[in-house]
Amino acid sequence: MSAEKTKKTIPYTVPIGPVHPALKEPVMFTFGMEGEIVKTVDFAPGQTHRGIEWMGMRRNPVQIVHMTDRVCGICGIVHSLSFARAVEQIVGIEVPERADYIRTILHELERIQSHLLWAGVAAHELGFDSLFYLAWRVREQSMDLIENLTGNRVNYGIIQIGGVRRDISSEQRSLIEKGLAYYQGLLDKMATLFLEDSTVRMRCRDHGFLSENDARILCAVGPTARASGLNMDVRQDYPYCAYGDLDVKAILPPAETGGPRGDVYDRIIVRLLEIGQSVEIIRQCLESLPPGEILWEPKMAKLLAACKKAEGEAIGRVEAPRGECMHYVRMAGKEAPESWKIKASSYSNLMSWIPMLQGEQLADIPIIVASIDPCLSCTDRVAVTRNGRSAILTKEDLTRLSREKTRRMMQ
Amino acid sequence: MIETLPAILIGAVLVAVFSIIIGLLLMGFDRIVAARMQARIGPPLTQPFIDIRKLLAKENVVPENAIPWLFNLAPVIALASAITILFYLPIAGFAPVLSGGGDLILVMYLLTLPALALVAGGFASGSPYATVGAQREMVTMIAYEFPLAIVVVAIAWRLAAEGISLPFSLATIGANPVWGLVGPLGAIGLLILLVVLLIVTPAELSRVPFDTPEAETELAGGILVEYSGKNLALFSLTQGVKTVAMASLVVALFFPYRLAAIAGISGFLGAVIDLLFYILLITLVTFISVSVIRVAMARFRINQVVSVYWIYLAIAGLGGLLLVMVDQIMGVV
Amino acid sequence: MAGLPLLPELLRQLFSRPATNTFPSRHLPSSVTGFLAKVARGEATIHPPVPTPPKFRGKIVYDREACIGCSLCLRVCPAHAIEFIPETKRVRIYVTQCIFCSQCNDVCPKDALHMSPEFLLATEDRYAESQIVE
């Protein structure tokens, strides 16, 4: 008896999205199916564009920094940090060392909570809700820690152009140490629960395969790329904040677990190991936390004046939990930046869905889609509508529009 | 045995009401213990009743490209057939409302009816998700039918080998608990068969890890995706009644004991004790084969469902059957 | 158990205290507003929320006396939640618009703005009295 059900000769299409329980954010998939097997994949992002850059180009950098907190619901540090780093480069701001370390600590705490959040979502996509509840429960510890350090759970409001807005006191320091000890003790348990569970292994091993070459060609970033064996990590390759002083190496699936295979299982491994790495980084930061100021310029009026004078363009890049995140900013001696563009990490990863999904079963779609940890509201930067209906721009259209815009900006 | 028509009718109504109430309570119980295992508080025990009341108050939405008569008929058939199963099962030691010589075989056929109604409803919905769900439901049905049959045959064979007439009759099985007939080897075999039956149960009830036909994250509810309002309420009731039926089947096959009879209590008090004992047993079965299994595993892919049943459970079941047979032959020698 | 490492943990949790936060009551009341009214009348007890952290940013509070009307806060508010009233030379803050960044607190030369720990702000009316601080 063949394990598959009677195959239909004519492929049929299954739409998934824009809103579907398998997706945590809106994106539209169209699958050409043959029985349970996915033959063709097409997807259309841009379902949740909010025009945040448009709003930003009408505000000053101090205001924008708080808007960047809201680009993503999970990465509250990543976007504000890369925006701030872009502006700092343009204005020529030297960030105090202590601020750099505090930024790093929060950045890594955020990675811990984001990876745990992902682990929970992945378990839920597999229909394993108990693991989902467990992962999210242990995530609370990092959320509490972040809440204590920044004031709020989700929109931290901690990054400022030229530093951070809150210092870490000695009591908070011991709280962080307690949190680190908690996660240190938890790592083995999480590894057992995820990696030794036979049902999880059955569903994830050798599924959602992305070869090293595909990962390179499709410009995958972050854990998705590393799970396929690409040795890349912005923290290692182009250190920023305190990473230059620290020992950070990109994490690849270790050989004892079967080496980088580039399947969903490897992506779980990479993320779990990165939680451990983040714990280690925070510990190093705490040990060598330098004293000093936390802001380049505490007087906002002066900071705004400095920003207003500045001219030039810069890119701020950071290693978000999902991969490299980039903010391009261009200032031209005005209050508001002349241009601001966000390239969220998921933007680079979306295309790897196609090789991953082809040839897989319908049942694997949710976990494979979730395996790159897509964050779509960060990614969606454009939505095209004509006469109230959504439209699709071709490559030619885009090239033409970009040229026109560059010309406009050159004038 | 109840013979006259009015008695049968009264019995049928009693069983229907009883199975619906107990079924909903079992679902509430399952939700609470599952929640506790996941370190949540969970809903109150009466949550399924509240849900049903709400669903009943809502409008039935029939999709545009559905086949309305089939779409609306399916839930009714599902519930009716689920209740019918219980007419053939002994409840708390009371003789089944209806019965005949081969009623275990009949029960097995009846068990497929609610699932078939669900499949018909799924295909009639005219939604790709429901269609995929219905296909998966059929595959699942074919998959678990085989191990289920092995268990049933093993027990009937053991009774027949003892020279007991009508081995497929549930009354006979109830009167001769199998555990009393076998030696240690056979007991191990029976234990394996019991485990097989307990693992067939979640598939019969479409629960994780065998809930592939509904698969919330893949198919958004699959087979049931287009159902709403009263129709969905009927399907929820079916789910409850099916839970009672499957748990009762496990109890009837493996634990047909009556506490009151053992303790020598008779009359009304005895009946009450029997009923409570029976409810305890089916609750226990539900706990193990529904709640524990569903919280401890990830959902299988449909081909994995098939291999679990056709390979692992079938081998386990045949092994159990073999042990029971060897035990019987050794006992005779 | 081999292959199912979560199972022992689950069975343990069956007998331990659930982690659910029971705010505002153990089960959803049939009417939340009715429940809150009851709490106000003292007929029911509300399960307290998790305490807010030390630097929590909740509803804004405004010290009208201290304010000098310099309108610096308007310049940094990312949400345009602050309005300057020229007649009184004071500001008005729309809480429904505020995104609780506390940037205005940092910038105010007279320390007239603060974030309170109050976070139960949901209402149906954008311009309700509780949603406007002046």
Ligand code: SF4
């Ligand atoms: S807290 Fe932020 S959003 Fe709210 S009024 Fe102040 S500056 Fe504006």
Ligand code: SF4
């Ligand atoms: S910054 Fe302070 S003093 Fe100036 S207008 Fe705002 S509240 Fe008043």
